[in-house]
Amino acid sequence: MNQLATNYLTPSGREEAWRFTPLKKLAGLHDLNVSLSDNISISAKNDLPKGVKITNIDTSDLPPAYVASDIVTNRVRREVAKSTLLTISDDLEIVEPIFLKRKCGVSAELSRVVIQVGVNSRATLVIENNGLGKLGEEIEVTLAAGSSLNFISLQEWDLNSVHVAQHHAIIGKDAQFNSYVVSIGGSTIRISPTVEYTGTGASAEMNGVYFATDEQHIEHRIHVNHGIPNTKSRVNYKGALAGKGAHTVWIGDVYINKSAEGTDTYELNRNLLLTDGARADSVPNLEIETGEIVGAGHASTTGRFDDEQLFYLQSRGIPADIARRLVIRGFFAEIINKLKNEEIEERLMARIESELSRVGE
Amino acid sequence: MSVLEIKNLQVSVVTESGDKEILKGVDLTVKSGETHAIMGPNGSGKSTLAYSIAGHPKYSITGGSVTLDGNDVLEMSVDERAKAGLFLAMQYPVEVPGVSVSNFLRTAVTAIRGEAPKVRTWVGEVKEAMASLNIDTAFSERNVNEGFSGGEKKRHEILQLELLKPKIAILDETDSGLDVDALRIVSEGVNRVKENSNLGVMLITHYTRILRYIKPDFVHVFANGKIVEEGGPELADKLEEQGYAAYITA
Numbered sequence: 001m002n003q004l005a006t007n008y009l010t011p012s013g014r015e016e017a018w019r020f021t022p023l024k025k026l027a028g029l030h031d032l033n034v035s036l037s038d039n040i041s042i043s044a045k046n047d048l049p050k051g052v053k054i055t056n057i058d059t060s061d062l063p064p065a066y067v068a069s070d071i072v073t074n075r076v077r078r079e080v081a082k083s084t085l086l087t088i089s090d091d092l093e094i095v096e097p098i099f100l101k102r103k104c105g106v107s108a109e110l111s112r113v114v115i116q117v118g119v120n121s122r123a124t125l126v127i128e129n130n131g132l133g134k135l136g137e138e139i140e141v142t143l144a145a146g147s148s149l150n151f152i153s154l155q156e157w158d159l160n161s162v163h164v165a166q167h168h169a170i171i172g173k174d175a176q177f178n179s180y181v182v183s184i185g186g187s188t189i190r191i192s193p194t195v196e197y198t199g200t201g202a203s204a205e206m207n208g209v210y211f212a213t214d215e216q217h218i219e220h221r222i223h224v225n226h227g228i229p230n231t232k233s234r235v236n237y238k239g240a241l242a243g244k245g246a247h248t249v250w251i252g253d254v255y256i257n258k259s260a261e262g263t264d265t266y267e268l269n270r271n272l273l274l275t276d277g278a279r280a281d282s283v284p285n286l287e288i289e290t291g292e293i294v295g296a297g298h299a300s301t302t303g304r305f306d307d308e309q310l311f312y313l314q315s316r317g318i319p320a321d322i323a324r325r326l327v328i329r330g331f332f333a334e335i336i337n338k339l340k341n342e343e344i345e346e347r348l349m350a351r352i353e354s355e356l357s358r359v360g361e
Numbered sequence: 362m363s364v365l366e367i368k369n370l371q372v373s374v375v376t377e378s379g380d381k382e383i384l385k386g387v388d389l390t391v392k393s394g395e396t397h398a399i400m401g402p403n404g405s406g407k408s409t410l411a412y413s414i415a416g417h418p419k420y421s422i423t424g425g426s427v428t429l430d431g432n433d434v435l436e437m438s439v440d441e442r443a444k445a446g447l448f449l450a451m452q453y454p455v456e457v458p459g460v461s462v463s464n465f466l467r468t469a470v471t472a473i474r475g476e477a478p479k480v481r482t483w484v485g486e487v488k489e490a491m492a493s494l495n496i497d498t499a500f501s502e503r504n505v506n507e508g509f510s511g512g513e514k515k516r517h518e519i520l521q522l523e524l525l526k527p528k529i530a531i532l533d534e535t536d537s538g539l540d541v542d543a544l545r546i547v548s549e550g551v552n553r554v555k556e557n558s559n560l561g562v563m564l565i566t567h568y569t570r571i572l573r574y575i576k577p578d579f580v581h582v583f584a585n586g587k588i589v590e591e592g593g594p595e596l597a598d599k600l601e602e603q604g605y606a607a608y609i610t611a
Contacts (some may be wrong), residue, residue, distance in 0.1 A: 073381075115456075170409075189381070282372075307418065308455045308457075309455055309456075309457050311417055311439060311455070312451070312454065312455035312457065312505075313457065313465075313468075313469075314438070314439035314440040314443070315415050315416070315439055315440075315443055315448075315449055315451075316440075316443055316465075316469035316472070316473075316521060317440050317443035317444050317469055317472035317473040317525065318440055318468055318469055318524065319440050320440065320474045321470065321471065322472070323440075326457070326460050326464075326465075326468065327457060327460070329459065329460070329461055330457055330458050330459025330460040330504070331458065332459070333459035333460075334458075334459060343529070
C-alpha cells in the first residue's frame with residue numbers, strides 16, 4: 001500500500017503514532033463516525049490591525065504547502081469545503097497581539113486554518129480555544145524570509161471537549177517561529193506541533209505547558225525536521241499531573257537530515273507528578289544523519305512533587321495550599337512568563353489552580 | 362516574654378529496617394532573650410531536634426511535649442508553628458525553582474503578619490535588611506536558593522529571620538560552610554535581631570567558632586539523642602579543649 005493510501009486509514013491504536021491515544025475518547029474525529037457541522041468556528045476576536053486579513057475561501061483554492069502524514073490532518077484537508085486564511089502583509093511590526101477565538105457548537109467540526117506571515121513582518125497571534133468543542137484541526141503557518149511570529153495556542157476547553165490537531169510551521173530564511181502550546185482543559189487533547197525549514201538561519205522555539213487531572217488525556221507530538229543547513233530548534237515542554245487516570249504524552253521527534261549541516265537543536269521535557277495514579281509518558285527521539293552540526297541534545301525528566309520544598313515554604317508560615325500553588329506556579333513560570341501577557345498568565349494559572357483544587361472530586 | 366518548653370521529647374525516624382529512635386528524652390527550656398548553644402558530635406540528633414520542633418513530616422514524635430507559651434506545638438501544622446513564633450534557619454535551605462526571593466518573602470511575611478505589608482514601607486524594610494546582611498539588591502529577583510552559594514543561602518536564612526521576627530529561633534549549623542567574613546555578617550544579623558526583638562535563640566553547632574560572635578548564656582552538650590551535660594559559656598571552652606570524646610564513650 002502506498003503512503004497516500006495509508007494516510008486515510010482509520011487508526012487501530014496499534015500504530016506507533018496512535019498507540020498512546022485513547023481512540024474511544026476521540027468522539028469519532030479519527031474515523032469520522034460522527035456527524036460533522038459545517039460551521040466555521042474560528043474568527044478574529046477584535047478588529048484586525050492594518051495589513052492583517054482573515055477570510056474563508058474554498059479549500060481547493062488553497063492547496064496545502066506540505067505533505068502531511070497525520071490521518072486527521074488528511075481528513076481535514078479532504079472534508080472541509082472552506083479553509084480559513086489569515087494573512088499578514090510584508091514589513092509590518094505589529095506590537096499588540098492578534099486574538100482569534102473559537103466558539104464550537106455541539107456537533108463535531110473539522111477546521112483548516114492557513115496563516116501566512118509576510119516578509120520581515122513581526123506579530124503575535126493568540127488562538128483561544130474554550131467552551132465545549134469536538135475539533136479536528138489543521139493549522140498551517142508559513143513564515144516568509146526575515147519574519148517572526150509568536151504563535152500562542154491556548155486549550156482552555158471545558159471538561160468534555162476533544163481536540164485533535166496538527167500545527168505545522170514552514171519557516172523561511174532567517175525567520176523566527178516561537179510557539180506556545182498551552183493545554184489545560186478538555187477530556188482528550190492530541191496536538192502535533194511540527195516544523196520544517198525552507199531557508200538557512202531559520203529558527204524555531206517550541207514551548208509547551210500542560211496540566212492534566214483526573215482521567216484527562218493530553219498528548220503533544222513534536223516533530224522538528226532539520227532538512228537544510230544552518231537551522232535551529234529549541235523545544236521546552238513542561239507538564240504537571242494530578243489525580244487518578246491523568247495521562248500525558250510527550251513525543252519529541254527531531255530529525256537532522258544528511259544535508260542539514262550546522263543544525264543546532266535541543267529539546268527538553270519535564271513532568272511533575274503531583275499525586276499517585278497519574279502517568280506521564282515522555283519519549284524524546286533524535287535521529288541524526290550528519291555529524292557536522294553545532295549541537296543536538298535532549299533531556300526528559302519526570303519527578304514527584306518535592307515535599308522538601310513544601311516543608312521549607314510552610315516553615316516560613318506559608319499555608320500548605322498556598323505553598324503548593326507557589327511551587328506549581330514556579331514550575332511553569334519559566335515558560336508562562338515568556339508569554340509576556342499578564343492577563344493570559346494570570347488566567348492560565350488561575351485555571352490550573354482551580355483544576356488542582358478539584359482533583360479527586 | 363516567650364517560653365519554648367521541651368519536655369522528655371522522644372522522636373523516631375522511619376528507616377528501611379524499621380523505626381529508629383533518635384531523640385531519647387530531651388528536656389530544654391528557651392526563654393526570650395536567652396541564647397542556648399546545643400553542641401554535640403555529628404549524628405547525635407541535634408538536627409533531628411531542630412526539625413522535630415519545626416514539624417518535618419519525616420520524624421514521628423513518640424513521647425514528650427513541646428509547648429510555646431503553653432500552647433501545644435506538636436499539635437500545630439508546620440505553618441502554624443511559624444505563625445506561633447518559631448523559626449528554623451536550616452543547614453541546607455531548599456531550592457524553590459521559579460519562585461523569586463521577593464515573592465517568597467512577601468508571601469511569608471503576609472502569612473506571618475496576617476496581612477500584606479504596605480508596599481511603600483515593605484520595599485524599604487527589605488532593602489535595609491538586605492543591606493545590613495551585605496546582600497545585593499539584585500538578589501530579590503533570583504529564585505529562592507537556586508544557584509546560591511553556601512554563604513548566600515545562610516544570609517538568606519538570616520534575612521528571613523530579620524523580616525519574620527519570630528519569638529524563638531533555632532539556628533541549625535548556621536556556621537557550617539561559612540568563611541570568617543560571612544560568619545561575622547551572619548552573626549551580626551542574629552545579634553541585631555536579638556537586640557531589637559528580644560529573640561530567644563537555640564544555636565545548634567558542632568564547633569565553638571560561632572560562639573565567639575554569638576555569645577551563649579547556656580551551653581548544652583548533646584550526645585546519643587539527649588542532653589548529657591549543661592553549663593554556662595565556660596562549658597564551650599572545655600569542649601574546645603577536650604572535644605566530644607568523653608561524651609561518646611560515656
